[in-house]
Amino acid sequence: MDFLAKNFKYTTQTFKEFSRDVDAGKKLYLRALSADKPSDTPARLETDFPSISQDFVLPPQLAMVQERLFSSVLRVSGPVNMWLHYDVLANIYCQLQGTKRFYLFPPSDVTQLGFAPGASSSSIDVFSSLASSSLSNCHPYEAVLAPGDVLFLPQLWLHTATPVSSSSIAVNVFFRDLEKGYSSGRDVYGNRDLAAYEKARQDVSRISKSFKDLPRDTRQFYLSRIADELLQVAAD
Structure with a gap:
């Protein structure tokens, strides 16, 4: 399936x-x-x-x-x-x-x-x-x-x-093996992503829109820097 x-x-x-x-x-x-x-x-x-x-x-x-x-x-x-x-x-x-x-x-x-x-x-x-x-x-x-x-x-x-x-x-x-962090609201299958991830995806959408009117190379430069910062945080 x-x-x-x-x-x-x-x-x-x-x-x-x-x-x-x-x-x-x-x-x-x-x-x-x-x-x-x-x-x-x-x-x-x-x-x-x-x-x-x-x-x-x-x-x-x-x-x-x-x-x-x-x-x-x-x-x-x-x-x-x-x-x-x-x-x-x-x-x-x-x-x-x-x-x-x-x-x-x-x-x-x-x-x-x-x-x-x-x-x-x-x-x-x-x-x-x-x-x-x-x-x-x-x-x-x-x-x-x-x-x-x-x-x-x-x-x-x-x-x-x-x-x-x-x-x-x-x-x-x-x-539930976490003490906190689960999303609130309906979740029949128990597979709704954690609240922090749901919020982060909304933030990603807002960040990408804030760069949309800049030239392509400029947009890629700054978004790549932001992505690298997140990877560094993930590695800590």
Whole structure:
């Protein structure tokens, strides 16, 4: 699936129909939403699927995840690749059935992986690109999850996944691991960028407009200096 190209469509099915089609090998992907308020409220397994939620229990070593819980998302899929993206919230991916392969990249690789300004998703096909060595400047990590495995995905780590088995069932638990800095307002998926970044992008727009009437060489000179100053701050 490619979120930017939207090479998929949303459909409504009963869970029975969906399960039957996944078992038949169809390319389907379920990312659960809130049963009551899908446009306003994050998904919670215990609220959205109460009859099965008691079967999923985090180990005591992950008590902090439960204490800072944002959402717990049921994911069921057939032979479908997830697009390359990053999450602003830290999360753990708990594989329940089937096997899935993940590729993770550290946040420092973001400039090498086709992320447009302000976008948290990329259209790069990591699986094809790694095979062709076109991502030689990146630093991928590979993880293959079997039933019972838990993968920690730190905030801002870029990742994509592909099923190894014909189908996959997992629960993805998102939690807040920062004391502050999150954006306020609606955030159903827990993937809204930090408040400082949202404000900074507005500042970038204002800065670029302030130079628009200057000659091209002059504009490039000063904007390049500003960009260099920001890189120096980032390196500190």
